[in-house]
Amino acid sequence: NAGVTQTPKFRVLKTGQSMTLLCAQDMNHEYMYWYRQDPGMGLRLIHYSVGEGTTAKGEVPDGYNVSRLKKQNFLLGLESAAPSQTSVYFCASSYTPGNEQFFGPGTRLTVL
Amino acid sequence: AQSVSQHNHHVILSEAASLELGCNYSYGGTVNLFWYVQYPGQHLQLLLKYFSGDPLVKGIKGFEAEFIKSKFSFNLRKPSVQWSDTAEYFCAVPDTGRRALTFGSGTRLQVQP
Numbered sequence: 001n002a003g004v005t006q007t008p009k010f011r012v013l014k015t016g017q018s019m020t021l022l023c024a025q026d027m028n029h030e031y032m033y034w035y036r037q038d039p040g041m042g043l044r045l046i047h048y049s050v051g052e053g054t055t056a057k058g059e060v061p062d063g064y065n066v067s068r069l070k071k072q073n074f075l076l077g078l079e080s081a082a083p084s085q086t087s088v089y090f091c092a093s094s095y096t097p098g099n100e101q102f103f104g105p106g107t108r109l110t111v112l
Numbered sequence: 113a114q115s116v117s118q119h120n121h122h123v124i125l126s127e128a129a130s131l132e133l134g135c136n137y138s139y140g141g142t143v144n145l146f147w148y149v150q151y152p153g154q155h156l157q158l159l160l161k162y163f164s165g166d167p168l169v170k171g172i173k174g175f176e177a178e179f180i181k182s183k184f185s186f187n188l189r190k191p192s193v194q195w196s197d198t199a200e201y202f203c204a205v206p207d208t209g210r211r212a213l214t215f216g217s218g219t220r221l222q223v224q225p
Contacts, residue, residue: 033212040121042202042215043156050211058212090155098144098206101213103156 001026004104006091012110013081021076021107023091031094032074033058033101034066036087043090049074050097081111114139114208118201118216125193126224133188133219135203145186146204146213147177156202162186173197195225 004025013019023032030051035043045058047066055066063085065077074093078085088108092101119134137143147159160171167179177188186203200220204213 040217042116042217045207045212048212056211097211098213100146100158100161105155
């Protein structure tokens, strides 16, 4: 099992560009999450999904959109990137909410 | 809303020293408690977890944590650290709505050989 995978691993964008981060899990988990990690701030929840076709806002959703068209995939989109979105993005999944989460390797995004 | 406090932001220890990292949470209901570790350049991995039962939980690589309900604390300990323990450590609890996990700001541990 690959667990949770993320693509791409690194990306550099210019302000105003758009991109999509892909997260895939092969553990048949219902719950999936997108976090951003910034120095000294831990992980902050951007959006999450409780199942295929559902999404919900987390703590810091502004500037991001998500989609969960298939149970195993959770996409994070940036429509118009801003320097404040420079961060490391982690996807995670879990079998039940509030339970152990399994993390992907992360995407390091730099917005110039 | 649930909040998690990790009081030590950066800890520097010599090999064989003992480690204790503090974690306090705000919500007093029934909680699951987690410690995750992030080695340099890697993703978060579960170190240990507490759901119920014995408040002293043992995890991987010789780590343990003690849940003290009256103090809303879940401190991480290791009797003798190794250079390979150099990493960032995160405490986490379910958020108030139990949708996801709320993470502390992390403690960066640097172990000097």
